Amino acid sequence: MAVQLDHTIVHAHDRRVSAEFLAEVLGLAVGSPMGPFLPVDTGNGVTLDYYQTDGDFTPGHYAFLVPDEEFDTMIGRLERMRVTYFADPGHTEPGRINTLFGGRGAYFDDPSGHNMEIITRPYAR
Structure with a gap:
């Protein structure tokens, strides 16, 4: 079996x-709580386990x-939720998407300050 990411906090x-x-x-x-975690299953075997903390933490980057x-439906949801999305990870191009690697992508912040990204094509490796 190949190594796979199962979950992240x-x-x-x-x-x-x-x-x-x-x-x-x-x-x-959103799944049922598991102890201190509240899971969101991405559907490909990876779960994001949300963990509430009162302390400071460094926001991360999560790409989907x-x-x-x-x-387009996801962009529409962001617009309906009044969440600004950006074409770039530095958030300098508001309300725009990118077309990297022949796909489309956008970045946005979640309520805790994490830099989220949606892409339709994986980055060239």
């Missing part, structure tokens, strides 16, 4: 708010490969 100021935010944008469901036919 995502620190949040409010685990429910952050988990529900991501689930809504991506069209996913999404179906091209669902990208």
Whole structure:
């Protein structure tokens, strides 16, 4: 068996708010709590386990490969939620998407300050 990522912990100021935010944008469901964690299953065997903390943490970057036919729907959800999205990771091109590697992509912040990314094509490696 090849090594695979199973889950990762995502620190949040409010685990429910952050988990529900991501689930809504991506069209996913929030799972039942597992101890201190609130999971969002991405559907490819990887779970983001939201963990609430009152302390400081360094925001991370999470990139999601999404179906091209669902990208516009996700952008529409961000717009409906009044969340600004950007074409670049530095957030200097608001309201725009990128077309890297023949796909489409956008960046946005979640409620805890994590830099989220949706892309329709994986980056060239």
